[in-house]
Amino acid sequence: MSIKLDLYRVFWMVGKYKSFSKAAGKLFMTQPAVSQxxxxxxxxxxxxxxxxxxxxxxxxEEGSLLYEYVHSSLSLIDTGEEKILEFKNLTAGELKIGVGDTISRHFLLPFLEKFHSNYPNIKFKIENGTTAETLAMLKSGEVDIAVCNLPVNDPALEVMPCMEIQDIFVCGEKYKRLLRKPLQLEQLVRLPLIFLEPNSNSRKYVDQFLEKQGVDVSPEFELGYHDLLLDFAKINLGIACVTREFSKEYLNRGYVWEIPLEMEIPKRSIGVCYLQSVPLSSASTKFVELIERGTTYYY
Incomplete structure (x- = not known):
């Protein structure tokens, strides 16, 4: 546009009030400046x-025709500015989150509930997937943030650990004899094992730990959902590798029991990831701050 937008604003104001002096007053300009x-x-x-x-x-006649177009254009600009202000004030907008089913159920739900209570006009779009899938969605712009299993080593991402978790092995009634004394890893892997599918971050973490100890693992079952591991262990189909923090209901009710190990698997974390190169939206920033405040006591 060869002509500056502020000239059209002056034109629009003069046309609205049919007066140079009134337009000058509304624009906080001198009348000669408006005339010029x-x-x-x-x-x-x-x-x-x-x-x-x-x-x-x-x-x-030309001025009347131009005024109609300028009036429409400036009204659209004003509307756009109002919408931007709504997004900044969190009275409108959408928050897109990539997260796995298990983390969503056992970790994220309370934060979603509180955020919705504070900002009821922000819509949620939840995309489910493994850690690798949610990070791919994050990089492609399909989601604003990803809540996933750590570790995640990617220089393009900002990673905020939120909660420590512990991988453990649990059994049903049939295998309660294993609770008498801590098991060696070599003894453990000779039992029928139930693991998550190989492409999950949780599975990779445990596999890498066992590999470092010189232990090969060949699970009897490989499943895609954490709670299904607990169900399989509960009905005595084998020994399940699960997350202690996500298994409290089953453990507290005595559906399964934690098997003591001579060497525990090191703790890992759940965290929030977002792109370093892209500023977070107002809604995303508030949500990340909410999680950060709510999980401080874990560290």
Missing amino acids: SIQQLESELGTRLFNRTSKGVTFT
Whole structure:
């Protein structure tokens, strides 16, 4: 656009009030400055826009036609600015989160509930997937943040650990004899094992730990859902590798029992990831802050 937007605003204000002096007052400008702006606009367009009279101004035919377009355009700009303000004040907008089913159920739900209570006009879009899938969605712009299993080593991402978790092995009634004394890892892997599927971050973490100890694992079952591991262990199909923090209901009710190990698997974390190169939206920033405040006591 060869003509500055502020000239059109001056034109629009003069046309609205049919007066140079009233327009000047609304724009906090001097009347000569308003007159000069209109003259510059008329010169740029090569046509007269107003008829000047002692009582004020009236539109020429060209001015009346232009006013309708300028009025529509500036109204759209004002509406856009209002919408941006709504997003900043969290009275409108959408928060897109990538997260796995298990983390969503056992970790994220209370934060979603509190955020919705504080900002009821923000809509949620939850995309489920493994850690690898949610991070791919994050990088492609499909989600604003990803809540996933750590560790995640990617220089393009900001990673905020939120909660420590412990991988353990549990059994049902049939295998309660294993609770008498801590098991060696070599003894453990000779039992029928139930693991998550190999492409999950949780499974990879445990596999890497066992590999470092020189222990090969060949599970009897490989499943895609954490709670299904607990159900399989409960009905004595084998020894399940689960997350202690996500298994409290089963453990507290005596559906399964934790098997003591001579060497515990090191703790890992759940965390929030987002792109370093892309500023978080107001909604995303508030949600990350909410999680950070709510999980401080874990560290």
